[in-house]
Amino acid sequence: MAAKRINIKDKTFEIFVEEATIQKAVEGVAKKLSDDYADKNPVFVVVLNGAFVFAADVFKHLDFPCQISFTKFSSYIGTTSSGTITEQLPVTEDITGRHVVVIEDIVETGYSMEYLLKRLKDRNPASLEVCALAFRKSKCKVKDMDIKYIAMDLPEAFVVGYGFDYDQVGRQMRDIYALV
Numbered sequence: 001m002a003a004k005r006i007n008i009k010d011k012t013f014e015i016f017v018e019e020a021t022i023q024k025a026v027e028g029v030a031k032k033l034s035d036d037y038a039d040k041n042p043v044f045v046v047v048l049n050g051a052f053v054f055a056a057d058v059f060k061h062l063d064f065p066c067q068i069s070f071t072k073f074s075s076y077i078g079t080t081s082s083g084t085i086t087e088q089l090p091v092t093e094d095i096t097g098r099h100v101v102v103i104e105d106i107v108e109t110g111y112s113m114e115y116l117l118k119r120l121k122d123r124n125p126a127s128l129e130v131c132a133l134a135f136r137k138s139k140c141k142v143k144d145m146d147i148k149y150i151a152m153d154l155p156e157a158f159v160v161g162y163g164f165d166y167d168q169v170g171r172q173m174r175d176i177y178a179l180v
Contacts, residue, residue: 002175008166013177017154022133022162022176025152026054029131030061032149033101038064042099043125045091047116048072050105053163053171054133054151058103069093073112085115100125105163106134106154110142133163 005014041064046055048070059068072089100120107113113130120128134154135147154176160166161173170177 002173005180006160006170006173006177008160008170011166012180013160013166013170014180015175016157016159016178017152017162017176019162019174022152022174023057025133026057027061029149029151030058033058033131034062034064037066037099037101040099041065041067042101043067043069043093043095045069045071045100045102045116045120047102047104047112048089049168049171050163050165051103051133054105055103058131067093067098071116073116085112087115091120095120095123095125097124097126099127100129101149102128102130104130104132106136107132107145107147108136108139110140110145113145114142 002015002019005012044055044066046052046068049072069091070089071091074086074088102113102116102120104113107130117128117130129148131149132147133151135150136154136156157178159176159178160170161176163171164176165171
């Protein structure tokens, strides 16, 4: 059984979303992806580090040919966005004419996703969609940010666990915890 409260560095977090709820949401979004991409051999671009847990669980439910690639950006310092996007690992696969789905843990301001989508669109994919564990539309600063595949509604809170971190710590927790 998961701990109700955890401490990470100088912060305390309490359980926010339990593993069973997360897994049900993952299965639902994986079903939608299967319905839409089973015959398209898509390229899934996973945004590291946060989305790796979500992506791994999604892929367990996909039983069709697909390719997996990774990219990495940085914009957070501690619990807040720095406003500056730094690309640390670019997508190296040729995506020209391919169906591409970006897998992200959460889209909040939308700036990092907007940056990535522009870079990918410039490479002429057949289609380009986003699959996010959560999308905080009310916080999104990018007009017309369209996220087709959203696994769950995640209410406003700074969270850790299930890939989310606080200064690179806490990603391994099976549940999602919110800052107290």
